[in-house]
Amino acid sequence: xxxxxxxxxxxxxxGNISSNRLIHVISTGTIAISLVLxxxxxxxxxxxxxxxxxxxxTLTMSVYLKDGIDEKAKQRIEATLGGLPGAEIxxxxxxxxxxxxxxxxxxxxxxxxxxxxxxxxxxxxEVVFKNVSRGSLNSEKIKEDLEKQEGVxxxxxxxxxxxxxxxxxxxxxLIGLIIGGLLCIAVLFIITNTIxxxxxxxxxxxxxxxxxxxxxxxxxxxFLIEGAIQGIIGSLAALGVLxxxxxxxxxxxxxxxxxxxxxxxxxxxxxxxxxxSLGLVLGLMGSFIAIGRFFRxxxx
Numbered sequence: 407x408x409x410x411x412x413x414x415x416x417x418x419x420x421g422n423i424s425s426n427r428l429i430h431v432i433s434t435g436t437i438a439i440s441l442v443l444x445x446x447x448x449x450x451x452x453x454x455x456x457x458x459x460x461x462x463x464t465l466t467m468s469v470y471l472k473d474g475i476d477e478k479a480k481q482r483i484e485a486t487l488g489g490l491p492g493a494e495i496x497x498x499x500x501x502x503x504x505x506x507x508x509x510x511x512x513x514x515x516x517x518x519x520x521x522x523x524x525x526x527x528x529x530x531x532e533v534v535f536k537n538v539s540r541g542s543l544n545s546e547k548i549k550e551d552l553e554k555q556e557g558v559x560x561x562x563x564x565x566x567x568x569x570x571x572x573x574x575x576x577x578x579x580l581i582g583l584i585i586g587g588l589l590c591i592a593v594l595f596i597i598t599n600t601i602x603x604x605x606x607x608x609x610x611x612x613x614x615x616x617x618x619x620x621x622x623x624x625x626x627x628x629f630l631i632e633g634a635i636q637g638i639i640g641s642l643a644a645l646g647v648l649x650x651x652x653x654x655x656x657x658x659x660x661x662x663x664x665x666x667x668x669x670x671x672x673x674x675x676x677x678x679x680x681x682x683s684l685g686l687v688l689g690l691m692g693s694f695i696a697i698g699r700f701f702r703x704x705x706x
Contacts, residue, residue, distance in 0.1 A: 412627075419631035426604050430636060433600035437640030437685065438647070440589045440596075445648045445681050447582035449673055454578075456671050465535035467493075467563040469552060470528040473501075479557035484531065486555060490548060492535045499530045528559055590688060593640075597633050597692025605629060605700050622701065630693045637689020641682045648673065 423430045469487065471480065487493055499507070504527040509519055549561040605612070615625055649672065656670040673681070 415627040415631055418628035419635065422604055422608070422628060423632055423635065426607065429600055429603055430632075433596055434636045434640045434643070436596050437593050437636060437688070438643035440593045441641050441644035441681060441685060442647045444586045444589050444684075445644050445673070446651070447586060448677055448681070449648055449652065451579060451582065452673060452677065453671055465563070466496075467533040467535070467548070467561060469531040469533065469558060470560045470562070471530060472557055472559045473528065475529075475557040483552075483555060483557055486552070487531055487533055490533075490535075494534050494536055495531055496534045497532045499532060501525045501527055501529050504529065590684070593688045594692050594695070597636060597689055598696045600636070601629055601633055601693045601696035602700065604632065605696060626697045626701075629697050630690060633689035633691075633693025633696075634686055635689070637685035637687070637692075638682065640689075641685025644685070645673075645678060645681060 469483065471483070484495065484498075487495055502525065505519065505525050508527065509517075512519070549563060552558050552561045612625055652670055652672045
């Protein structure tokens with residue numbers, strides 16, 4: 407019996423959506439756009455955390471050389487780097503290669519570098535520390551000692567970038583939470599007003615139901631199902647767009663300042679279920695608010 411009643415509720419809800427297609431399509435599309443924006447922030451933070459974890463597991467150092475350094479000074483620096491605990495020189499980047507790499511990274515905008523009269527980029531040794539924990543290595547002391555050596559212009563290590571990057575990610579996380587909250591309020595407002603329009607368009611039908619003895623739940627349930635359907639379809643569409651974004655971005659790999667290659671990852675199952683649940687909850691809440699206001703205004 408209960409299953410038959412719920413099937414009837416669902417039939418009424420789908421029929422109402424079908425007869426008010428334009429309103430529901432606009433509403434569902436707006437929900438999807440809002441959840442795409444929110445999900446993009448979530449996808450961004452998931453990848454930021456993944457990249458920070460990768461960088462934290464691999465200690466790297468870039469040793470930039472002064473222009474005009476002679477071969478003997480370069481060899482002394484190379485010998486010093488080779489003597490550091492767990493250090494391995496992964497590559498030597500000449501000034502010419504550094505400029506070519508920068509052009510490749512900039513893509514079409516790299517042509518603007520062709521107008522330079524001279525190459526401003528320094529040559530560098532890229533160093534990776536293997537089988538060494540962050541706590542056992544005094545990176546700042548190594549940096550200070552290397553910068554005192556003849557021919558060394560500057561030393562940068564991955565922990566410096568991590569500290570700056572983590573602060574940047576924390577600030578963006580706060581901004582994302584604020585924007586996410588505002589988007590949820592906007593979605594709630596949109597669903598509430600969409601359901602309210604459909605309720606008022608069926609006001610005479612609701613009056614007939616009430617006159618023949620229909621319970622409040624019998625009238626409310628189809629509208630709640632409408633909101634839930636909008637929320638679920640909107641969240642599924644948002645996840646589809648997010649996966650497309652992830653797929654397109656994952657075709658490229660990025661390397662920054664000698665740090666490990668950064669691979670895009672998609673939302674974990676927990677985050678995916680959260681976005682689906684968020685769409686469902688917002689749909690139900692919007693419908694509940696609209697129905698509650700209607701019944702308070704006309705029947706209380």
